[in-house]
Amino acid sequence: MRVNCTVNGRPREADDVWEGESLLYVLRERLGLPGSKNACEQGECGSCTVRLDGELVCACLVAAGQAEGREVVTVEGLAELAAQRAPDAGAAGDQGRDGAQTAGLSPVQRAFVDAGAVQCGFCTPGLLVAADDLLARVPDPSDADIREALSGNLCRCTGYEKILDAVRLAAARAGETV
Amino acid sequence: MGTPRVPTGLPTDLPAGTGPAWAGPAPGGVGESTLRPDGTLKVTGEFAYASDLWHEDMLWGHTLRSPHAHARIRSVDVSGALATPGVRAVLTHADLPAATRYGLEIEDTPVLADGVVRYHGEPVALVAADHPETARRAAAKIEVAYEPLPVVTGEASALAPGAPVLHPGRTDAHARHVPHPNVVHRQPVRRGDVAAARARADVIVTGDYEVGMQDQAFLGPESGLAVPAEDGGVDLYVATQWLHADLRQIAPVLGLPEDKVRMTLSGVGGAFGGREDLSMQAHACLLALRTGRPVKMVYNRFESFFGHVHRHPARLHYEHGATEDGRLTHVACRIVLDGGAYASSSPAVVGNAASLSAGPYVVDAVDAEALALYTNNPPCGAMRGFGAVQACFAYEAQMDRLAAALGLDPVEFRQRNAMSEGAVMPTGQVVDSPAPVAELLRRVKAMPLPPERQWESAGGAADVRALPGGLSNTTHGEGVVRGVGYAVGIKNVGFSEGFDDYSTARVRLEVVGGRPVATVHTAMAEVGQGGVTVHAQIARTELGVEQVTLRPADTRVGSAGSTSASRQTYVTGGAVRHACEAVRERVLELGRARFGTYHPAWATAELLLEGGKVTTDGGEVLADLAEVLGSDAVDLELVWRHRPTEPFDLVTGQGDGHVQYSFAAHRAVVEVDTELGLVKVVELACAQDVGKALNPLSVAGQIHGGTTQGLGLAVMEEIVVDPVTAKVRNPSFTDYLIPTILDTPTLPVDILELADTHAPYGLRGVGEAPTLSSTPAVVAAIRAATGLPLARVPVRPEHLTGT
Amino acid sequence: MDFLRPGTWEEALAAKAEHPSAVPLAGGTDVMVEINFDHRRPEYLLDLNRIGDLYEWEVGERDVRLGASVPYTRIMENLRGPLPGLALAAHTVGSPQIRNRGSVGGNLGAASPAGDSHPALLAAGAEVEAESVRGTRLIPVERFYTGVKRNALEPDELIRAVRVRKADGPQQFAKVGTRNAMVIAVCAFGLALHPRARAVRTGIGSAAPTPLRARAAEEFLDAALAEGGFWDSGRDLPPSLVRQFGELAAGSCNPIDDVRGSARYRRHAVGVMARRTLGWAWDAYRGSERTTRCA
Incomplete structure (x- = not known):
């Protein structure tokens, strides 16, 4: 079957989609967007977290056909989304610890790099989409809020400590610019 | 999507604001928390994973x-x-x-x-x-x-008369000395007179312990x-x-x-x-x-559980003795590891378990034996801390029991017996670099404890997220008891027992667009640990350049050995430094040839590469690298080895088998819902000696990650194999649980840097030691909260409730 | 495999009538797992995502009519007042991502004994609104679960909504898992006080082939509360009474040993949760009684 949807603001079309395929497969294998990761394919790890019509979902549990006509935002579209939200913030790389490397990233992406929240990085795209969603809803989250919001995203490398740091850092930086 | 998506190299440049002119040690060099060169690719989703x-x-x-x-x-x-x-x-x-x-x-x-x-x-x-x-x-x-x-599932069925021999006609190196063909490898370690020591002991404690089969559960299948x-x-x-x-x-x-x-x-x-x-x-x-x-x-997650080896489950029998004044007299132990159907790295796991079986303690009389079985269970091999993790769980439980039997504080008792530099291992090997075991324990004990009843908000209401059971709303404080536990462990770094453990690095220095650029090429597998970050730092420190390009790891360069055994920063880091030193010498030769006649310092002074220039150790600039190199490139591929090791004697286990030892200590604070048997780890603090933190941010990340995997083994992680059919019962992330962010507590880390003069920059391998002591510390804390003996990990609610 | 995408409820019913083997797909949190892992290859997938009615709820006099696809997140955010037990249960489901997709209708359709919403529905009182081209029928939730992963739906029926009784007293929900988040129930317990009817209702999850009410415990407690005049006095419940309630709840279980927990543990844990949830609910009831009397 054919599936049409908007991904990161652009209309996309996938052909010859098998009816049992997930949105995750379509993104990764048909639309050239492998940023969303395939770690468990049963909604237990959050590595494939994307926004579907604005809601956080596991792309592995959305049938490709269910995405028909919907809007999807993946990790590849986070920077653009951040820029749309706050056209003045986010674009400049001056807040990062490493301007040369982190220009063009969304604030939460930059914070993950700066805080050392990335090791193998396989969980990172899903965590970024979830953390971005949290900070959009709750600009100054408590640690308990962060933990609850990220409780659907497994990380095997970091022990989560630097991930918490990264979300705190992104929130603090956003607070400074307001 | 016309071009294949395959790996490319990583440029690593310094922050734009740093500017080209600097003096002294290279910015972005060894010892700094520089950022990952692959970090940006990983946060944008562009980094090309194998899948x-x-x-x-x-x-x-x-x-x-x-x-x-x-x-x-x-x-x-x-x-x-x-x-x-x-x-x-x-x-x-x-x-x-x-x-x-x-x-x-x-x-x-x-x-x-x-x-x-x-x-x-x-x-x-x-x-x-x-x-x-x-x-x-x-x-x-x-x-x-x-x-x-018929299936073979454990020691009894593997060694029973008439047991099916899983690999008949073995011709491997261990086949000759094993007691039964279903034993992959067996390693005794004998030192001192255990019988005499036993006679002298005022207290003897024996125990049987069990470690379940843990999965690496890496997220990328x-x-x-x-x-x-x-x-x-x-x-x-x-x-x-x-x-x-x-x-x-x-x-x-x-x-x-x-x-x-x-x-x-x-x-x-x-x-x-x-x-x-x-x-x-x-x-x-x-x-x-x-x-x-x-x-x-x-592989999908289901297949991944069958697609790689796991941590060896183990049964361990220990006997410890001590005198009334709290000194260990002897350790006797037998460690049976289940290697499953194929050998994988079982022999190395046996070697580690046997040689490290007494832990980081001074004990003169040891009679240890470790062996790995062939069974029809899933094959087991390397997992972070291999062999040492299993032993540490058992000997640390024993240390607590001995302390209790002697009426001593468990930390104080450990400190009395803690090894230090110069100590002799049960293998006879002298520990010839810092071994600050007592100090690590002192540091975790000295950290402030988290407040009691930390789940209560200011108004007295319970935040279930901070309680055992978490969001599942099983307690608002009822039945909850706090416990505190300690543990310390010892892990070998690098490949042991005479293995020719080397690495290879190719380093190129040239001028591109007027700037000196170093290119580092190794076959080191960057698996997330941050080796790429460190290689760029080493090149900057050694060659005084800002810009370093890391080539993708491939087999066009010589072997880097495995990214395991906490060895890569030591061995491939050592190889990169070695190659950089050789490149530097070649550059200085070029400089002497070109400019030596202009300035006497070329011949007489200690010369350095700093800030893109050749300088004297007094700071005088002799030439720009760009001038020295011109259009030439210096390009060298060199092999580097650490000190050789030797095999353990097959009867006595004696031998200088290990390259380096690393040590970490943990203090765990837990709260246990004693009625429901649910555990919340409130804090898990670690102190570790890392010799030299080449990248402190990455070092802390390793300690956090290793600690959390140890927590997982303590309270939830186990591949459950049916004892009758030998089939795996939980090959999914629904039933093989790893800690979420709500299960993982605050992880304070205290990093010591006591240089090992035998190692590059004095560093000590970091990755595994924190996985060892985390598990026994958590279980000790649960024992303290519940008073239960708890001889098996993972601890399940059934164990805590007697159901 | 065919992918059916009805745009309206009527079209969905027609499709289900025409293809009774079609597997309804809403949040995908169960069905897609089975497809991803090759456990299921249905002939037809019946996508219900396009049917807006299923995502709506109405708060009526007596019931909340909860559209079958209303995600757990909406229940937590919007229905904590009328459906406190279900909202608590919703909060224990999977992860934020799962709660954005999973729904009570899906939980009922899967009819897993471990489904998190079942104990809350049983305790509150609910009817499943099952519909087909032949018409609509209301199935009391107690009779909806017919076996392990089996329910009372006819092959041509779909779940349109669940009519859950609005709370007239405190409700509680607790679930045991071996992890602090994102965990399938080892066992679960729901409890609702119904002061108007002077009744207590319960629900047990994952401790029998189907979710069920702890009837003996309910009857015991109803009688004891009436006899002791507790509903009026709002007095502390004697520990012996609470203990016996827990024991009876545990006695209602018929659990199995599996990889998630032992039967003995499940029975034990249900008893503990029954005691605790009763304590919390009764404290809340006493609190509200006091407030009412003062006012």
Whole structure:
């Protein structure tokens, strides 16, 4: 079957989609967007977290056909989304610890790099989409809020400590610019 | 999507604001928390993991696996699968072109099952098809007639009279000295007079302990892409821990010389030991060569549980003795590790378990024995802390029991017996670098404790997220008791027992666009640990440049050895430094040749490369690197080795078997819902000596990660194997649970840097030690809260409630 | 496999009538797992995502009519007042991502004994609104679960909504898992006080082939509360009474040993949760009684 949807603001079309395929497969294998990761394919790890019509979902549990006509935002579209939200913030790389490397990233992406929240990085795209969603809803989250919001995203490398740091850092930086 | 998606190199440049003019030690050099060169790619989703690879015309490979743990294969009929539209190849053992077995240490593992399957999930056949679903449907049509055989599941059944011998006719190096063919390897360690020491002990404590089978549970499943080449060879892009060990095993299976198998590391989504053995590597290459098309294989989570080796489950019997004044008299122990159906790295795990069985303590009389079994359980091999993790759980439980028997504080008792530099290991090896065991314990104990009843908010209401059970709302404080526990451990760094453990680095220095640029090329597998970050730092420090380019790891450069055993920063870091030093010497030779006559310092002074210039150690600038190099490039590939080790004596276990030891201590604070048997770890603090933190941010990240995996083993992680059928019962992330962010507490870290003068920059391998002591510290805290003996991990609610 | 995408409820019913083997797909949190892992290859997938009615709820006099696809997140955010037990249960489901997709209708359709919403529905009182081209029927939730992963739906029926009784007293929900988040229930317990009817209702999850009410415990407690005049006095419940309630709840279980927990543990844990949830609910009831009396 054919599936049409908007991904990161652009209309996309996938052909010859098998009816049992997930949105995750379509993104990764048909639309050239492998940023969303395939770690468990049963909604237990959050590595494939994307926004579907604005809601956080596991792309592995959305049938490709269910995405028909919907809007999807993946990790590849986070920077653009951040820029749309706050056209003045986010674009400049001056807040990062490493301007040369982190220009063009969304604030939460930059914070993950700066805080050392990335090791193998396989969980990172899903965590970024979830953390971005949290900070959009709750600009100054408590640690308990962060933990609850990220409780659907497994990380095997970091022990989560630097991930918490990264979300705190992104929130603090956003607070400074307001 | 016209061009293949395959790995590329990583440029690492310094922050734009730093500017080109600086003096003194290189910014972004050794000792700084520079950022990961792959960080930006990883946060944008552009980093190409093995499962992200793509190639025009590629096929999907799929593996048919055994539903039985032990069975004879009577027949295999692939005709239905071959007739499925979209299927391009089906392979069984009969189709293998050359070698049919491989193995990390012992070549006992069939590429595809050869008449017998020895564990649940063993690969039997391969399918390549246009779409993964086509491949799955075709695999389901392969008819395999199995005749189930009796299973061997533990020591009793493996060594029973008439037990099925899983690998008859063994010819491996261990076959001669093992007591039974179902024992992979056995290593005794004997030192001192245990009988006499026992007689002198005022207190003797014995215990039996058990460690469940832990999974590495790296998030990026096994995957890779094999692309057939015009020369009859194959290019393999894969997530692995050790490219050259893969190559050594794959090439004979393909019947190709090693230079026709070109391997490139693709993005690795974590490893922790689980990628040291082959998974889909040879399979994808076989399918690619058979079909003439690129073949991608990606395991899903279910298959991943069958696709790699796990941590050896263990049964451990310990006897400790001590005098009334709190000094250890002796340790006697027997450690039985279940290696499962194939050897993998079982011999090394046995060596670690035996040689480290007494822990980081001074004890003059030791009688230890470790062995690994062949069984029909899932194959086990390397996982973070291999061999040492199992022993540490048992000896630390014993130390607490001894302290209790003597009426001593458990930390004080450990400190009285703690080893320090100059101590002699049970193997006779002298610990010839800092071993601050007592100090590490002192530091974790001195940290402030988290407040009592930390779940209560200011108004007195309970935040369930901070309580055992978490969001599941099982307690608002009822039944909750706090406990505090301590543990410390010892792990060897690097490959031991006489293994020729070396690494290779190629370093190039040249001027590009007027700026000196270093290029570092190694075959080190970056699996997330941050080796790439450190290599760039070393190049900056040694060569005084800002800009470093890291080439993708591949087999066009010599072996870097495995990213395991906490060894890569030490060994490949050492190789990079060594190559940089040689490059520097060559540059200085060039400088002397070109400018030596202009300034006497070229001949007389200690010269450095700093800030893109050649300077004297007094800081005088002699020349720009750009002038010295001109259009020349200095390009050297060199091998580097750490101090050699020697094998352990097969009878006494004596020998200088290890390269370096590393130490970490933990304090765990837990709250246990004693009625429901649920545990909340409130804080897990670690102190570790790292010799020298080349990148403090990455070091802390390693300690956090290792600590959390130890927490997982303590309270939730276990692959459950049915004791009757030897089948895996929980191969999914629904039932194999790893800690979420709500299970993981605050992890304070205190890093010591006491240099090991034998190691590059004085560093000490970091990755594994924190995984050892985390588990026993958490369990000690649960024991303190509940008063229960708890001799098995993971601790389950049933153990805490007697149900 | 065919992918059916009805745009309206009527079209969905027609499709289900025409293809009774069609598997309804809403949040996908169960069905897609089975497809991804090759456990299921239905002939037809019936996508219900396009049917807006299923995502709506109405708060009526007596019931909340909860559209079958209303995600757990909406229940937590919007229905904590009328459906406190279900909102608590919703909060224990999977992860934020799962709660954005999973729904009570899906939980009922899967009819897993471990489904998190069942104990809350049983305790509150609910009817499943099952519909087909032949018409609508209301199935009391107690009779909806017919076996392990089996329910009372006819092959041509779909779940349109669940009518859950609005709370007239405190409700509680607790679930045991071996992890602090994102965990399938080892066992679960729901409890609702119904002061108007002077009744207590319960629900047990994952401790028997189907979710069920702890009838003996309910009857015991109803009688004891009436006899002791507790509903009026709002007095502390004697520990012996609470203990016996827990024991009876545990006695209602018929659990199995599996990889998630032992039967003995499940029985034990249900008893503990029954005691605790009763304590919390009764404290809340006493609190509200006091407030009412003061006012």
